[in-house]
Amino acid sequence: MAQRSFLERATRDGWPAGTAFALIAGVFGCTFLALLFFLAVDQRLVLEGSQRLLDKTVPSTLEHFRLARNVEQLRLEGERVLSGPTPVARQQALFIISLLASHPALMADPRAAELAREVERFLARAAREEMSEESYAAWTALSSRLSLLADDVSIEGVNLATDDLRQMSAIMVQSRVKLAVVLALVAAFAGLVLFLIHRHLIRPLQMMDEALSALRAGAPVKPFAPAAMREIGAVEGAIGQLREVMHENETARQQLVLLATTDDLTGMFNRRHFMALAEEEIKRAQRYDRPLCVAMADLDFFKQINDSYGHAVGDLVLTSIAELLTKTLRQSDCACRYGGEEFAFLFSETSLAEAHRLAERLRHRVAKNPLQLSDDVCLPVTLSLGLADASRGSLATSLKRADEALYEAKKQGRNRVFIALSADHGSFRGSALPEKNSHSQPP
Missing domain, CATH: 3.30.70.270 (Reverse transcriptase/Diguanylate cyclase domain)
Incomplete structure (x- = not known):
């Protein structure tokens, strides 16, 4: 009830300039702070994503690339075992196969570890026996599986980095939109303040100056439109009272001049x-x-x-x-x-x-x-x-x-x-x- 009474009184008598501008500044400040908060949240998400990319995604991607390289190296060494010109060369390639199969990067991945053991057993048996067409067909299948695994691991590593970068890009786009909204809000607030200052301060002051100039020249003064600001209305009311007093004084002066210069009869x-x-x-x-x-x-x-x-x-x-x-x-x-x-x-x-x-x-x-x-x-x-x-x-x-x-x-x-x-x-x-x-x- 008290708030409604205040609004009715302000609408009837005009808003106090301090209250009106404080209300506008309060609304703008709350909206501006809320958008700044959302920008800060987005900035924190971007920083967290960057840190996660550095601490986790990039190392994990490198691990996937190393695993893919080791799997590909396992396939190449297997080719050398099967195509080695001498038994010594085949034994050396088989030794490298054993090292790769026991590499921690391969052992950490269940798929790669199982396939590496299978390849190591196949190549160890192939080194002892003569290669037949069935053996070559089996190696072709194993080689194809190794290639596919290397490609899958490489793609998984790329996807890890791509997902994080895509998420960071989306956050940055949101931040850019919010920043544009903040700038638009600031521009709108500045325009609104300038408009209100011109409408309710500068223009009334110009009208007051015109009214005072007209009073000095003795010309009639146009009535003022109802002012939205209480202080402006008070000044305009004072000018109106001054106009009435000057009119009364001019009438009294003319009457005195008439009395002083003419015969009353x-x-x-x-x-x-x-x-x-x-x-x-x-x-x-x-x-x-x-x-x-x-x-x-x-x-x-x-x-x-x-x-x-x-x-x-x-x-x-x-x-x-x-x-x-x-x-x-x-x-x-x-x-x-x-x-x-x-x-x-x-x-x-x-x-x-x-x-x-x-x-x-x-x-x-x-x-x-x-x-x-x-x-x-x-x-x-x-x-x-x-x-x-x-x-x-x-x-x-x-x-x-x-x-x-x-x-x-x-x-x-x-x-x-x-x-x-x-x-x-x-x-x-x-x-x-x-x-x-x-x-x-x-x-």
Whole structure:
């Protein structure tokens, strides 16, 4: 039960790398040691066979060859006894026959000893008597028996050596097969280990490196496949958590940037961010001698709206006007809520004449879009604007002159655009639509 629980847990959560590789190494080691044991047994059998060949088989084979030679020599001496030219020669050959018949090698073999005694008796009788045809026929039979015995003994000696050599050869073939199996097992184990290392270690590490590179670049990270190794899974889980934390941090950073750069009510740039952008744009325009204008705008009678309808309606007016301004401005223009009901604008690559047309368009759009509070209440809203050239002086000076032009527009009746023509106080040029055409389209 405990073993089954461990296997289920390892399959679900991943195997510990040490345990997995120890298990593989244990299986390989046991199989390898078993094959080495069989190889050692075969080597011992080969050594025993070699020793037996040296100690027993080779001497026994030599004994058989000597016996075969003595039997053949007995036959040859018997021929000399029968064919000797003189009695002395026949007696000498008969003496050698007696020596051979009593030789220990012949006496040790029952077949050879019996045949040798029979040959010795026959030749001793033949030496004393005259040879007849029957005697020659009997010798021919004995000579044939001697030859056959010599051949049989020689073959037995050869067979002794052949059997041992055949047995040793079979053992060596088995050893060669087992050695090939061992080498194949080692190669398979090495391949398996390399495959497992690549599959469960190197490839996951490469995927982790790709994931970390993607995290550094801010690109989305592909989810990891379930890891077989517990340690790899833990690292991948940590990278996943890091990805989530970085995503949360990036979201929080974007929210902080949004809070730091925009007005929470209208969604427009706030004053601080607008001033930073405007400073950079003024530096660029003055460096390359490009036209640039700034504008200040103020909602007319906004205090009366707050006093008459409440601050909630005032906030609604601000958000509606901000949305309308954002839709009317060009993509290259920059606008912000400067404070309260006051707005500031930056018109890049724009001359005073072009800025004047843009300001009139803004003023006209605001005047043509009253705020519908209810079915029977429609709240008209107008906008006064002041323009100034910002391509020469500082941002503070340009905004001050635009604010003075805005004050002049307010002073001259509101719902109009005034341009600060020079740095001299009171040098303005104003414009407004006639009252009877206040709802007509801009030129």
